[in-house]
Amino acid sequence: MFDEMRTQEGAVRAPYQAIAEWLSATGEAALRGRQAEAEALFRRIGITFAVYGEGGDPERLIPFDLIPRVFGASEWRRLSRGVRQRARALNAFLYDVYHRGEILKAGIVPEALVYQNEAFLPAMVGVDPPGRVYSHVVGVDIVRTDSTHFQVLEDNCRTPSGVSYMLENREIMMRMFPQLFATNAVESIDEYPSQLKRTLQEVAPPACKGEPNIVLLTPGPLNSAYYEHSFLADLMGVELVEPGDLFVDEGKVWMRTTRGPQRVDVIYRRIDDAYIDPLAFRADSLLGVAGLFSAYRAGTVTLCSAPGAGIADDKAIYVFTPEMIRFYLGEEPILKNVLTWRCADAGERDHVLANLKDLVVKRVHGSGGYGMLIGPHASKKEIASFRQQILAAPDDFIAQPTLELSSAPTLCADSIDARHVDFRPFCLVGREIRLTPGGLTRVAMRKGSLVVNSSQGGGVKDTWVLSD
């Protein structure tokens, strides 16, 4: 198993020198005291993760671990190039499948996998989003298995969340340990909100003259990521709107203000496709703005991300991203994919069924670590149940080997111990591609656990990128 801080011989790896010194100088007891302080800060600022309808505290804190996860400058350079490359290829793929479908004609991606996919939106065919950008914020989930290999676990092309934790974790760390930042050259991540705003400005409808009116569309305070929505709107200085604040009149989108209706040009929406417009999608949706999708198609407003962008992060399509990179960019993929078997394919399915106890099985359309089988940690009963489910609907499942995620030192209940981590950087795609040097490190707080999702008790860490 690869540890971020120590080599197998127990030596401290170069990027972690300062952290190791800080840990031994501070001591575990003192660190524990500061941990409580950090929690109180999070609570007071109101950074909670809402989990309604599950009993218990409706405004839960995501466990925050004080010990940062560190990338050296050269590690980051490679990661950064890989993430940007992926974001470009995914957007090129989206443009292609909603236009001529070259990659399908070339026989690289099976047509049926796209056209019969729930995430494919036929209504988007022929629509030209400004700058040909579909996914404006690409969150790439990356794991590390050894000192040289980063692998992409999955892509998030719709509305990836977690960037507020990236910003707030840093804020809390800087408030609590200013001396750490004074003595270490850590790349700043402050620019993210203004870069996001610039990205959104760049994709305003061509007909929009002057400063575009940008809004952030949230489902409302009950949404688990609501804090993030309000936080980003605040930092960008744009209105945080709920569907009820918007309406469509004469093919244009307006928001209700104290001065009457005001025109809206760009919507950074944090609502799923299915809920943006009851006329176009789910008629039973209580959310949504009637007529929004037709306004979008007519080009009077830009939606970020574009409806239908989910086809690019579908887990069945994921297998083909290295091919996309070669096909559209003529480059070799910098980041590897995790070996993946598609249960839709009879041969691969047989392999999966024969090896369930060693594999991780995921639902193609699922997210958040729900409905996932981790073979080595599963009971016989769970494995049997997944076997039935796979046989009943093979197209809905993929399987991957159980990866030994890298671990990083974490303040645990009775010691500082290694816990598994993953990493999600947030790549911005407008007329330019921008990537803030940092991201969200998630950590599985339970010993040995590989599930880092916050909905499953995972925690977060500040992520450092050291400058040269």
Place this chain on the structure above:
Amino acid sequence: MLSRTAQNLFWMGRYIERAEATARLIEMGRRMTMLPGANDEWRSVARASGCASDLADDPGIAAQDIIFRLLLDPENPSSIRCCISQARANAKAVRTALTSDMWESLNDQWRLLETLDGDEALADLPIWLDWAKQRAAAFRGAAETSLLRNEGYVFLRLGELIERVEMTLRLLDVKYYVLLPETDVVGGGRDFHQWTAVLRATSAMRAYHHVYRGDYTPWGIAEFLILSRIFPRSAHYCYLQIDRRLGELAAMHGQRFPCHRTAGDMVARLADTDIQALFQSGLHEFVGDGIRVTNRLSTEISRAYHF
């Protein structure tokens, strides 16, 4: 500004003001029951609160029931707990329109109140009443020193002022009889306490003292709470401020609405009245009319600004 944001700020102002006013009312009740011969004081507290008149008319009611209703009752939207929770929910829905200082002033210790049970609260009543007042003060202070002076600020202040003037008028509506001239004839210690209780419920004891040199008369008290131009809880002062805030909105939007006229008329009326005339034409009628006008004004404001 989004209409929903304006609405949220307006109501946030109202809820916080109401929580504070309710805390004062309970405090007045506590003080009055410490006096010899006091028995019905909790009933007038219940009535003045505007959310417990059913309890006021219930012959078997105990002080605890009324205190619980006003302080913690989750079923009573005007209880201090509900007001603060509601203000916090409003704040959460318009986080971007608040400064972090304002949000933290509401969020801090909110969970304490959420989990407080009735017995604990009664045992430490003064602490909780102070706590509610401190929350309100901290929030107002944070708004005063950190919020941009745009229309959001004006809506927040308007909500506070409307709630405040309504509370003063409602208190007078319940207590007007102790201020009527005939009680002056009866005289005696009891009336003195009744009058001062009204002042206490509006945090006006010291202020009154400064203006009237400690000379408690029903006229003086009624005049102070209705007509004073300098006491921040008097009807006149509140309406002067409402008029000023609405004027700011008119200047920002370049447009006047019926609410501007209503507020202007009320200011003119208060400026033209002296306490003699007010008692002659009927204190109770005047106060009742004031409450109706204030309710109408609140509706007119929301209509004018699309919320």
